[in-house]
Amino acid sequence: MTSNQAVRHIADARDFGRIAVVMGGSSSEREVSLNSGHGVLEALKGRGVDAHAIDGIPALLDAVRAGHFARVFNILHGQHGGGEDGVLQGALDSLHIPYTGSGVLGSALSMDKVRSKWVWTALGLPTPKFAPLPRGADVHAAARTIGFPLIVKPASEGSSVGVSRVFAEKDLDAAVELAQRYPGDMLMETLVEGAEFTVSILQREVLPSIRIVPKGAYYDYNAKYVAEDTQYICPGLAGDAEAILRALALQAFTALGCSGWGRVDVMRDREGRNWLLEVNTAPGMTSHSLVPKAAAAAGIDYAELCWRVLETSFADGGRA
Numbered sequence: 336m337t338s339n340q341a342v343r344h345i346a347d348a349r350d351f352g353r354i355a356v357v358m359g360g361s362s363s364e365r366e367v368s369l370n371s372g373h374g375v376l377e378a379l380k381g382r383g384v385d386a387h388a389i390d391g392i393p394a395l396l397d398a399v400r401a402g403h404f405a406r407v408f409n410i411l412h413g414q415h416g417g418g419e420d421g422v423l424q425g426a427l428d429s430l431h432i433p434y435t436g437s438g439v440l441g442s443a444l445s446m447d448k449v450r451s452k453w454v455w456t457a458l459g460l461p462t463p464k465f466a467p468l469p470r471g472a473d474v475h476a477a478a479r480t481i482g483f484p485l486i487v488k489p490a491s492e493g494s495s496v497g498v499s500r501v502f503a504e505k506d507l508d509a510a511v512e513l514a515q516r517y518p519g520d521m522l523m524e525t526l527v528e529g530a531e532f533t534v535s536i537l538q539r540e541v542l543p544s545i546r547i548v549p550k551g552a553y554y555d556y557n558a559k560y561v562a563e564d565t566q567y568i569c570p571g572l573a574g575d576a577e578a579i580l581r582a583l584a585l586q587a588f589t590a591l592g593c594s595g596w597g598r599v600d601v602m603r604d605r606e607g608r609n610w611l612l613e614v615n616t617a618p619g620m621t622s623h624s625l626v627p628k629a630a631a632a633a634g635i636d637y638a639e640l641c642w643r644v645l646e647t648s649f650a651d652g653g654r655a
């Protein structure tokens with residue numbers, strides 16, 4: 336599935352110039368980012384790209400200002416200047432250095448689950464019923480408007496940290512206490528019982544969906560990074576259902592001002608209705624991450640995927 340604008344492809348690695356692959360940093364997702372970054376670095380080098388590892392934003396900005404790099408492959412994960420929330424994107428814009436993936440607006444909006452949902456709701460895109468929970472909010476009153484079962488989560492974290500499923504009022508305070516340990520606001524939303532999907536976007540093309548079947552109750556931190564028994568089915572659906580899911584993911588991504596590449600998380604209830612959860616603008620790129628799995632199903636191997644993501648640093652290489 337593709338939109339009708341043409342994407343420019345680069346044939347010669349030299350046309351990319353000297354590349355900084357920025358990874359690591361100081362966010363809670365540092366280790367995952369280092370794994371992703373080393374995978375990307377080796378793949379780009381293997382294709383002849385003059386690529387170099389840089390750890391974190393301060394080192395990157397020093398190197399860029401010293402004129403060492405032509406463009407940036409951003410594989411930092413996380414908020415608060417962690418690289419995925421618009422701060423790095425703004426700094427690079429101000430220095431006129433192109434980078435992969437979404438710009439300031441798409442990165443910042445996607446990092447904020449409440450504001451993502453406000454935008455989708457305004458456009459009539461389906462997302463679970465929710466209540467923002469600023470600190471000090473009356474969580475019991477909010478739960479009465481949402482109803483049980485519900486989910487409590489930090490508004491701006493990743494990797495399922497601080498997320499709880501709450502089936503009864505007696506468990507609400509513990510869920511809020513957990514989510515509160517993370518910086519920023521929280522939110523509460525209807526728990527969708529059904530199947531979980533993620534849809535990857537690459538250069539305005541929507542890759543086959545993946546159905547995630549965790550062994551445990553849901554796709555928690557353990558299922559994401561530790562357990563070996565999470566099942567990934569790709570494509571996750573067939574026929575019209577797959578086409579509808581992919582089209583929704585692209586709408587959700589575009590609505591938040593995202594571009595280049597990314598991943599949209601979606602729940603599908605037992606009646607077959609899709610519900611948008613969130614967009615990830617710098618998703619994992621380890622060998623067992625989800626975007627590489629979806630790309631493989633579309634016939635795009637890992638090195639080609641890294642190359643194409645790097646192409647998104649060109650204005651006509653798949654950015655909005």
Ligand SMILES: Nc1ncnc2c1ncn2[C@@H]1O[C@H](COP(=O)(O)OP(=O)(O)O)[C@@H](O)[C@H]1O
Pocket residue numbers: 463486488492493494495496498524525526527528531553554555600602612613
């Ligand atoms: N409304 C919901 N209904 C059912 N499961 C949910 C819901 N929200 C989150 N989850 C579960 O929690 C996981 C993490 O939530 P998500 O919103 O994707 O945040 P993040 O991945 O940034 O931590 C999801 O992958 C899903 O398994």
Ligand SMILES: [Mg+2]
Pocket residue numbers: 494495600613
């Ligand atoms: Mg998610």
